[in-house]
Amino acid sequence: MSSKTQIRSEDYLRMTFEHDADFVHGEIVERSMPDEIHSAIQFLILLKFGSLVQSYPLYPRPEIRMRVGRDRYRIADIAVFAGSHPQPVPETPPLVVVEILSKDDRYSDVMQKLDEYREWGVPHIWVIDPSTKRFSMYTELGLQNVSSLVLPDYPFQLTPAELFANL
Numbered sequence: 001m002s003s004k005t006q007i008r009s010e011d012y013l014r015m016t017f018e019h020d021a022d023f024v025h026g027e028i029v030e031r032s033m034p035d036e037i038h039s040a041i042q043f044l045i046l047l048k049f050g051s052l053v054q055s056y057p058l059y060p061r062p063e064i065r066m067r068v069g070r071d072r073y074r075i076a077d078i079a080v081f082a083g084s085h086p087q088p089v090p091e092t093p094p095l096v097v098v099e100i101l102s103k104d105d106r107y108s109d110v111m112q113k114l115d116e117y118r119e120w121g122v123p124h125i126w127v128i129d130p131s132t133k134r135f136s137m138y139t140e141l142g143l144q145n146v147s148s149l150v151l152p153d154y155p156f157q158l159t160p161a162e163l164f165a166n167l
Contacts, residue, residue, distance in 0.1 A: 024072050032102035037130045040167055041100050042077055048158055049080055056154060057083055067091045068120040074113055093121040101129045114138040124151060133164050
């Protein structure tokens with residue numbers, strides 16, 4: 001039986017990675033490597049949110065480390081903060097978290113991460129699956145397919161047809 005090396009969160013926060021990693025209960029957790037489609041989707045969603053930042057106090061951030069619990073740091077594909085600029089390592093939940101699925105994502109790992117976001121207090125947790133071209137929302141009821149991603153109180157709506165039209 002092998003044991004995994006445990007590190008402190010302070011050490012994790014000082015580390016650099018070729019491809020950033022999550023930190024869960026003292027262990028470095030590798031993230032799936034994104035491909036070109038993943039990157040393009042991330043870019044298009046950031047552009048969509050970017051069109052709102054002149055009129056609303058929204059702060060979209062790609063791949064930002066966030067402290068979701070006492071000994072857990074996660075990196076969302078996109079996090080959108082409302083109200084004020086996020087801290088360098090936010091400890092306050094964003095308004096929106098977007099996860100874009102990759103081919104090598106494991107279902108149980110994704111679900112654990114989504115549940116951590118929900119428990120942390122993220123009100124809008126969105127999942128985009130490029131392989132099926134579907135959108136989902138994660139709530140206390142679990143993962144539910146939706147026909148569009150809508151952000152109440154903001155003029156934001158995105159459909160799969162709109163997102164995937166040029167990919």
